[in-house]
Amino acid sequence: MLDSKRSIFSWALYDWANSAFATTVMAGFFPVFFTSYWAVGASAQQGTFYLGLANSIGALIIALFAPFVGAIADYGSYKKRLLVFFAILGSILTASLWFVQKGNWQLAVLFYTLGTIGFSGGNSFYDALLPHVASEKKVDFVSSLGYSLGYIGGGLLFLVNVLMFLFPERFGLADAGSAIKVSFISVGIWWILFTIPLIIFVKEKKSEETLPIGKAIRRGLSETISTVRNIRELKTLSLFLISYWLYIDGVDTIIRMAVNYGTALDFPSESLIIALLITQFVAFPSALAYSWFGKKIGIKRALQVxxxxxxxxxxxxxxxxxxxxxxxxxxxxxxxxxxxxxLSRSYYTRLIPKEKSAQFFGFFNMLGKFAAIIGPLLMGIVTIMTGNNRFGILSLILLFATGGILLSRVDEELGKQECEAFSDKY
Structure with a gap:
């Protein structure tokens, strides 16, 4: 049932669950621990390159499979089941970082990459469930609620993990390194625990043509190929996706590489961790406030700001x-x-057919993940070439500028008309 308070909260709570990976692991402790423990002996520039490579490999794998798996989910009504699969994958591999020994950066990259696949893959189907829990009237608020809960939930666990890192003896831990390893285990448990409400209370609307897994795979492959061939008909959607691909590249790169960048500038680890906490708790009310801001000036204008x-x-x-x-x-x-x-996620829901939400969110996430391939790798390559981490972050301005220019050319009403014509045809 659309706009049910219980289903909306349960859906949004998954952001609370998996944001622990984004904060404690992706943005926080993994970059710090990777440089000082797993990639010990490497230069700051080499550490940036290795970390950028790890992020890019995971993003590439998800980008290649997202639209195909999304099409399967649409025809088999497997969105929720696939979300749970990726959540379990991500949580187990995150907890497994506990076992990686000092200097073994290759295994750390492997586990981190697989954890990132679980995180990104789960998000694809989490996003695809949004039209199943919220009407167009509430979709902006519900989308913002998810991110808001994600920031506060991920921030709360991160706060506990930071206290463990700063005062390990008070938690019965030997040192800060042990605290970081325990933090990885806590993220895995947190992730699974708060996925349970979504499993119980979020109801996925059955496809009009629900197929067994084998037929869903064949139909999914056929539909993906067909959509790739025909997506050029959705010119407004295509323009938005290219714009999104560019500007979200810069956003994701800053999220994933900020701590590594601060480390390269010789900022104390404590300062970097405190900065991440600041971001989380500022972002909590800001995500909801920005939804209100978007309604006041328009979603597209809010994105441009x-x-x-x-x-x-x-x-x-x-x-x-x-x-x-x-x-x-x-x-x-x-x-x-x-x-x-x-707002990018909710704006996208206005331009796609709801009956193919997983498939089209597959493309949405595919472009986002392809962007995450280019961004960290670009930052790593520019840093290596110039020998200066500052030029790496400066290169991101080009992505924001180009994405913003293309977004200004997106016409939402025209996009809805094209979407209706596409649905009638296919």
């Missing part, structure tokens, strides 16, 4: 020299991070 803000953030990052600058940057990121993600 956020894109411009991120370009300025990248520029500020280039000139950053003190930990206090990192804190100010963390506040700025928190103000816009949830807004640009939530």
């Amino acid at each position: 956020a894109i411009t803000a991120y370009a300025l953030i990248a520029l500020m990052g280039f000139f950053m020299s003190k930990p206090i600058h990192f804190y100010l940057l963390a506040i700025c990121i928190g103000l816009f991070q949830g807004g640009i993600q939530a």
